[in-house]
Structures are given as C-alpha cells and as structure tokens.
Amino acid sequence: MHYVSTRGQSEPVGFSAAVAAGLAPDGGLYLPADLPDLRLYLTRWAELPYADLAYEFLRLFATDMDGGELRGIVDRAYVRFAHPDVAPLVELRDGLWVLELFHGPTLAFKDFALQLLGGLYAAQIKKTRTPINVLGATSGDTGSAAIHGLLGLDNVRIFILYPRGGVAPLQERQMACTGANNVFPIAIAGTFDDAQRIVKELFGDLAFRAKQRLSAVNSINLARILAQCVYYLHAWRRLPAAARNDVEFIVPTGNFGNVLAGWLAHRMGMPARRFCVATNQNDILHRLFTTGRYETGPVSPSLAPSMDIQVASNFERFLYYAEHRDPGRVRAIMEALRRDGRWVFEGFNPDVFRATRANDEDIREIIDDVYACFRYVLDPHTACGFADILPDQPTVVLGTAHPAKFPDTIKQVLGFEPTAPALDALKARPVVRYELPADAATVRAFLEEHAI
Ligand SMILES: *Cc1c(COP(=O)(O)O)cnc(C)c1O
Numbered sequence: 001m002h003y004v005s006t007r008g009q010s011e012p013v014g015f016s017a018a019v020a021a022g023l024a025p026d027g028g029l030y031l032p033a034d035l036p037d038l039r040l041y042l043t044r045w046a047e048l049p050y051a052d053l054a055y056e057f058l059r060l061f062a063t064d065m066d067g068g069e070l071r072g073i074v075d076r077a078y079v080r081f082a083h084p085d086v087a088p089l090v091e092l093r094d095g096l097w098v099l100e101l102f103h104g105p106t107l108a109f110k111d112f113a114l115q116l117l118g119g120l121y122a123a124q125i126k127k128t129r130t131p132i133n134v135l136g137a138t139s140g141d142t143g144s145a146a147i148h149g150l151l152g153l154d155n156v157r158i159f160i161l162y163p164r165g166g167v168a169p170l171q172e173r174q175m176a177c178t179g180a181n182n183v184f185p186i187a188i189a190g191t192f193d194d195a196q197r198i199v200k201e202l203f204g205d206l207a208f209r210a211k212q213r214l215s216a217v218n219s220i221n222l223a224r225i226l227a228q229c230v231y232y233l234h235a236w237r238r239l240p241a242a243a244r245n246d247v248e249f250i251v252p253t254g255n256f257g258n259v260l261a262g263w264l265a266h267r268m269g270m271p272a273r274r275f276c277v278a279t280n281q282n283d284i285l286h287r288l289f290t291t292g293r294y295e296t297g298p299v300s301p302s303l304a305p306s307m308d309i310q311v312a313s314n315f316e317r318f319l320y321y322a323e324h325r326d327p328g329r330v331r332a333i334m335e336a337l338r339r340d341g342r343w344v345f346e347g348f349n350p351d352v353f354r355a356t357r358a359n360d361e362d363i364r365e366i367i368d369d370v371y372a373c374f375r376y377v378l379d380p381h382t383a384c385g386f387a388d389i390l391p392d393q394p395t396v397v398l399g400t401a402h403p404a405k406f407p408d409t410i411k412q413v414l415g416f417e418p419t420a421p422a423l424d425a426l427k428a429r430p431v432v433r434y435e436l437p438a439d440a441a442t443v444r445a446f447l448e449e450h451a452i
Contacts, residue, residue, distance in 0.1 A: 001014075001015060001033070001034075001060070001063045002033040003015065003018040003030040003222060004030070004031060004033050005024035005025075005028035005030060006024075006028040006029045006031060006316050006319070006330050007026045007028030007327050007334070008026070008028070008327025008328065008330070009026035009028070009327070009331075010024040010025045010026040010028065015061055015064050015065065015222075016062075016064050016120075016124060018030040018222045019121075019124075019222060019223045020121075020124055020215060022215055022216025022221045023203050023220055025206065028327070029220050029222075029313075029314070029320075030222045031320060035264070035268045036061075038268040038269040038270055040269075041056065042236075042269070045057075046237050050086035050087060050230075050234055051074050051075050051077075051079070051086070053230060053233060054074050054116075055070065055074045055075075057226070057229065058074060058226060058227070058230075061226055069123060073119035073120060074116065074119075076115075077118075077119050078115070080104065080105050081103045082103045083100070083103035086103065086234075087099060087100065087231045087234050087235065088100050088103070089235050089238045089239070090399075092373075092374045092376055093374070095243070095393070095394045095395065096389065096394075096395050096397075097235075097396045097397070098396075098397050098398075098399045099397070099399060100399045101231060101398060101400055102379075102399060102401050102402035104145070105145075105148045106145045106148050106174050107401060107402035107404065107405055107420055107422060108141035108144075108145060108306070108400060108401040108405065109141075109258065109399075109400045109401070110141045110142050110144075110145035110146075111145045111149075112228055112231060113223065113224035113228055114146050114148070114149035114224070115145075115149050116149075117149055117217065117223050118146075118150045119149075120223055121134070121153070121156060121215065122153050122156070125153075125154075125155050130155075130213060131155035131156065132156055132157075132215045133156075133157045133213055133447065133451040133452060134146065134158040134215050134216075134217045135160075135161075135199055135202065135203070135214050135215070135447070136158075136160050136161070136199060136217035137161045137196040137199045138160055138175075138192070138195070139162065139163065139167060139254065139305055139306050139307075139309060140162070140171040140305050140306040141171065141306045141400075142217070143162055143175045143185065144174035144175045146160060146217040147174070147178060147185075148178075151178055151180045151183065152180045155452065157183075157450065157451055157452045158182060158183050158184065159184045159186060159447060159450070159451075160175060160183075160184070160185050160186065160217075161199060161443065162186070162187060162188065162192070163187075163190060163192050163194070163195060164187035164190075166191060166192060166308070167305055168305055168408075170406075171305070171405060172185075173423075173426040173427070173429070174423075174426060175433075177426050177429035177432070179429065184434060184450055185432070185433045185434065186433070186434045186435075186436055186443065186446070187434065187435045188436060188438045188443075189436070189438050190438025191299045191308075192309055193299055193309065193310055194438040196309075197440075198438065198439075198440045198443050199216075202440060202444060202447070203216060208444065212447060212448070212451045220313050224257060225257060225260060225264065225314070226261075228257065229262070229264055229268075232262045232265045232270060235396055236270055236271075236272070239396070242394075246273045247271075247272050247273060247395070248272070248273050248276055248390065248393050248394070248395050249262050249272060249274075249275050249398065250276040250278050250356075250385040250386075250389070250395060250396070250398065251276065251277060251278060252304070252307060252381045252382055252384045252398065253278055253279055253285055253312075254307035255313050255314050256277075256285065256315045256318065258398065258400070259275055259277055259353075262275050263275050263318070263352070263353075267321070273352070273393070274352050275352055275354075276385075277289055277353055277355040277356075278384045278385045278387060279307060279355065279357045279384065280302045280303070280307045280308070280359070280360075280384050281300055281302050281359040282299055282302065282307065282309060283357040284296060284297065284309075284310050285312055285315075286356065286357040288345075288355075289354060289355035290350075291348075292347075292348025293342065293343075293344050293345075294315075294337065294342060294345070295341065295342035295343075296337070296341045296342065297310055298310070302380075303360045303364070304358075304363060304380040304381040304384055306401070307381055316330065316334060319333060319334075356384075356387040357387065358386075358387040362383075362384075362387055363380045364412070364413050366378065366383040366384075366387065367380070367383050367409070367414065368413050369386075370383070371414055377403040377410060377414065377418050378403060379399075379401040379405060380406050380409050381400045382397065382399045382400055382401065385397040402418075402420055404417075404419050404420035405420075405423065434446065
C-alpha cells in the first residue's frame with residue numbers, strides 16, 4: 001500500500017515513511033493511494049475483541065511492517081484503556097447511543113490514535129537508531145494524549161504548543177504534571193491557531209525540520225486517522241442489525257479528524273446513513289456544510305475548548321476526495337484559503353454530511369437536559385453532539401471526553417463534580433511549563449536549545 005500527498009507534488013511513500021513524516025514534503029497530507037473494500041471483512045470481524053479488530057484493520061495499511069511487530073504495538077496501545085470493551089457503546093434509549101471514547105489514559109478520544117502513534121514512533125526509533133523531536137500544537141486533548149503516548153521514551157523529546165489560558169486547567173495539568181523529562185509543554189501567548197501556524201511554519205522550513213528530525217503529532221498524521229476508523233467499525237458492529245444501514249454518527253468536531261475517519265470507513269464500505277459535524281460556537285464547518293462557504297474568522301473561546309478552532313486542518317483530506325482526487329484543485333483551493341481566508345464552493349454538495357452548532361448556553365442546557373432524562377453526565381464537547389438529534393433516526397453520538405475533565409462546567413450546571421481517579425492524582429503535582437510569545441523565531445530558538 002502506498003500513500004500519496006493531497007497536493008500531488010511529493011513522491012508516494014510507504015506506511016512507515018508517511019507516519020514518520022506526518023506532513024508530506026509538499027505541504028500536503030498523506031492518504032492511501034487506494035482504499036480497501038471493507039465489505040470483504042466486516043462479517044469476519046464482527047466478534048473480534050477491540051485490539052484484534054484494530055490489528056486486522058491496520059494490517060491492511062501497514063503493509064511494510066512486520067505483522068508480529070504491529071500486533072505488539074496495537075496490543076500495548078489498547079491494554080491501557082480502563083474499560084474491557086475499550087470503546088463501550090452505551091444505550092441511552094431505544095435508537096440512541098453514546099460511543100464512549102474516553103477510557104484511555106488521558107480520558108479523551110485522542111488516546112485511541114496517540115497511544116498507537118507512540119508505539120509506532122518507538123518502533124521506528126529503535127529500528128533507525130535515530131532520535132526524534134515531536135512537535136505539535138494543541139487546544140487541549142491532543143497535547144496530553146500525545147505526551148502520554150510518548151512519556152519517558154528514550155530518544156524522543158516532545159514539544160507541545162498550546163494557547164496560554166486557552167485549555168482547561170486539568171488538561172494543562174495532564175501535559176505539565178507528568179514528571180517526565182522528555183516533555184516540554186509550551187504555553188503560547190496567543191490562540192490555538194497561532195500555535196498551529198507556528199508549528200506549520202517550522203515544519204515548512206525543510207532544512208530546520210531535517211536538522212532537528214522533527215516529527216508531527218497533531219491531527220494530520222495518517223496513523224491517527226486510521227486508528228480512529230477502528231472505533232467506528234467497532235460501534236457499527238455492536239449496533240442492532242436493523243440500525244446498521246441507517247445509522248447517523250454525530251461527531252463533536254474541531255479539526256475534522258474524527259469525523260473524517262468515520263467518513264473514510266464509510267467510503268471503504270462500512271454502511272451508514274450520515275455523519276453529523278457537530279461544532280461549538282466556532283462554527284466554520286457548520287457554515288461550510290450549510291452554505292458551501294468556507295471562511296475563517298477569529299476564534300472565540302468556548303466551554304468546549306478542544307473544538308475552538310477556525311482552521312480545520314484535516315479538511316484538506318476531505319477536499320481531496322470532494323475534488324475528485326485532483327491535487328491541482330486542492331493546491332489552488334488551499335492557496336486561495338491561505339491568501340483570502342475563504343473559499344466558496346459552487347454548487348456545494350454536503351454529500352452524507354450535515355452540521356449542527358451549539359453555543360455555550362446550548363451546551364449548559366444540553367448537559368442539564370440529558371442528565372434529567374437519562375442520568376447521564378456529558379462533557380461539554382460531547383454535549384455539542386446533542387444539539388439536534390433527529391427523531392426516528394438511529395444515532396450514535398461520539399463521546400469524546402470524560403466529564404471529569406471539565407469539573408467547573410459540570411458543577412455549575414448539575415451542582416456536583418464528576419470525578420475520575422486518574423485526574424485526582426494530578427491535582428497534587430507541580431506544574432512544569434514554558435511560557436513563550438506567539439512567535440515562530442522564539443519557538444525555533446527554544447527547540448534548538450532543547451531538542452535531542
Ligand atoms: C480534539 C477533540 C475534539 C475535536 O476532534 P477533531 O478530530 O479535531 O474534529 C472534540 N472533542 C474532544 C474532547 C477533543 O479532544
């Protein structure tokens with residue numbers, strides 16, 4: 001299996017090279033040259049435990065890896081999840097489920113991808129004996145999940161930029177209270193988009209990137225998207241047979257990585273009716289899917305900070321398919337977006353997508369209502385998924401974070417604080433973080449000083 005860049009100006013590469021690189025040299029994102037047809041496997045995979053399902057799926061893509069090695073990496077990635085089913089599908093009422101993706105080490109869905117990615121990096125480093133420096137930007141959960149995927153590994157340093165004051169206090173503690181000396185959490189005086197822009201700029205400097213052996217960990221890494229396809233397949237096979245062709249997956253969305261994974265699984269043959277892109281008040285994707293206008297604007301901090309973005313980096317992968325895999329078109333549109341901050345799709349067809357949005361007031365109301373109806377506590381991100389559940393529609397809402405990560409919001413609405421033992425331990429530990437201005441040159445100098 002080969003991987004091509006959405007911008008068509010990099011050579012196709014194998015799985016391991018695509019994972020190691022993160023971003024393609026031409027600035028595009030890697031995608032499989034051809035998608036496998038999962039209809040050949042879905043029946044056979046119906047009863048497999050989660051890690052076995054993940055292994056069988058990933059094996060179709062990691063064709064340049066030794067099977068036994070991949071098996072070990074997958075097993076180690078999912079054994080750290082606290083629930084025996086890894087991603088339990090919880091029924092709230094007939095036809096409405098929450099897919100709980102928050103039983104990993106940092107209690108958010110990003111653990112699914114980053115526990116795996118950590119294992120893939122470790123294997124590669126062992127093989128090449130070349131240390132790497134992982135650089136990423138986060139609005140909260142990516143950073144902590146990445147850090148916990150790479151914690152304490154030899155020959156890896158990890159630099160995570162995040163907006164100072166722009167992530168929940170417990171999210172920050174998950175990054176800054178690890179006690180591991182290969183971890184550098186960097187609080188930027190700016191927004192998540194500033195952090196992401198700096199990371200992109202440093203990756204765009206090919207000489208610097210090669211010299212520091214930089215590796216990406218934000219949601220653009222191909223392995224993350226593939227790892228996330230697995231839980232859609234897992235949920236799908238757990239549904240009653242009558243719901244399987246008709247199900248709508250509702251996905252609390254920021255960078256478009258999670259929902260893209262579901263849509264790719266669908267493109268590979270997993271039946272589904274629709275994918276709902278659920279945004280918070282930062283609704284660029286809601287506007288896109290309702291009007292065909294993709295237009296970036298200022299970020300407005302919300303109760304669901306991991307969705308506070310205005311540039312959805314994985315959108316480029318969807319664009320590649322929407323533009324009939326024409327990399328010239330992708331380049332033209334990405335260039336226009338960079339230049340003008342907007343693009344209007346003529347005759348836009350939302351395909352199997354719809355979109356909803358929830359502002360902070362909606363989020364509070366939803367948390368209150370869902371608790372009153374089902375005695376089920378939603379975190380503020382998952383709450384966005386409940387903004388507009390369609391009647392008579394089998395629906396799976398992806399539960400992207402554990403409510404205990406956002407105790408202030410829950411307490412304010414429900415009057416009590418949800419807890420999780422993994423988080424309680426953090427509250428006693430000292431915070432170690434680095435404060436830098438939102439300036440690429442300063443971050444570059446910091447990396448030069450601390451990279452391995
Ligand atoms: C990252 C994150 C999201 C957004 O996911 P994307 O893949 O960026 O669309 C939603 N909820 C939580 C809790 C997250 O951590």
